[in-house]
Amino acid sequence: MSVTVRIPRVLSQAVTTGLRHEAAGETLRAVLEDLFTREPGLENHLLDEDGKVRPHVLIFVDAARADLETPVGPSSEIQVLQAVSGG
């Protein structure tokens, strides 16, 4: 079962099919790994060299801040937030 993953506009250049994606998995990690098979350009921008979510990148599952092991339900919505710091 697929869930919706929304990414910020600043990452539009790293994907091929827009800002709303469908991906499957029972944890955030599994959903992202499934998404990366179709949008490989996203992986480097969301995860660091050690496979961890980059510092200052916030990912929410059903409006709650999540880590890679956060469970994902069949109707969950995942949202990657754009950092808002900077000038």
Added chain:
Amino acid sequence: MMRILVGTEKGAYLLSESGSDWQVEGPMFPGWKVTAFGQTTGGTHVAGVASNWFGVGVHHSENVVDWKPSDSPPTWPEGSERKMEQIWTFHNEGDRLLAGVAQAGLFSSDDGGMTWEPVTGLNEHRTREDWYPGAGGLCAHRILSGNGSMWVGISAVGVFRSDDDGATWVPKNDGVPSVDTAEGGERPEVGYCVHGLAHDPAQPSHLWRQDHQGVFRSTDGGDSWERIEEGLPAGFGFVIWRHPGTGRLLTIPLESSENRVPVNGKLNAYSSDDDGVTWSVSGSGWSDAPQFTGVLRRAFDGDGDGGFCFGTSGGKLWLTRDVGETWQELTASFPRIAAVRIVA
């Protein structure tokens, strides 16, 4: 008609000459720093982008307007304590495309920049533990090659040369003061803050160096360096460029390490027609208005026809079409300019 790619703190822009004016397209890569441009031997354009939050990216284009991302930009191996912060430069060496990055390292691509392998002979150099950043970060920002040798400039580490296709590298900084050693102290192997490098493609071992500590040249591939600053208002700066046809050198002096703006606000390029022995203000067309701005180390490009363009940290572009005889300031303004490329 000339076209100029401009990489800035906030996106990239394409300037296309249109009669006596310039058309500006962009921003491309909105929300991203655009830090380097290059071109593969096959003619595909490449751009390096960076984000404070989303890492780096490499993009490809056939027309410098429509860009596609690489799925596998340079990255440090898993478990490495190094972070991939920025791509500083691209360089063609044979059929390979090389990238100099921060945190400092060299990466090589055999497929036009789609995938990258680290150049371990440099990246894991025995002196690596002693590498420290300058104000611009710990960055490999300049690559030169010719006659079987390669040179890489790393701040604030120094110049390295390889004579075996990148397998091994030797620091080449004799004659240049280090940035943290008192006069008379023992010279360290690394700790030299090279800002810019140029050479003569016909005699690749003839090198010119804009360093944190001044302007220098070498006629022996970097084995030794001599100071060449006669006529310059200051030795500090980031730009050094040599026109391949005439041999004319250009540099843009800034007051000092502490005050990185033109001396008295007088922004000028300086040129030398005697291999750097003497320097004087390059040509005419400079503004009389105060210009308290800077020029970053990759914010310039020249072509073989006499075109040379540089961008300032204040977002302005200066252009010459005749190797510095006459200069014009373009009217458009941009964010802080990090990279410039004259597009053929």
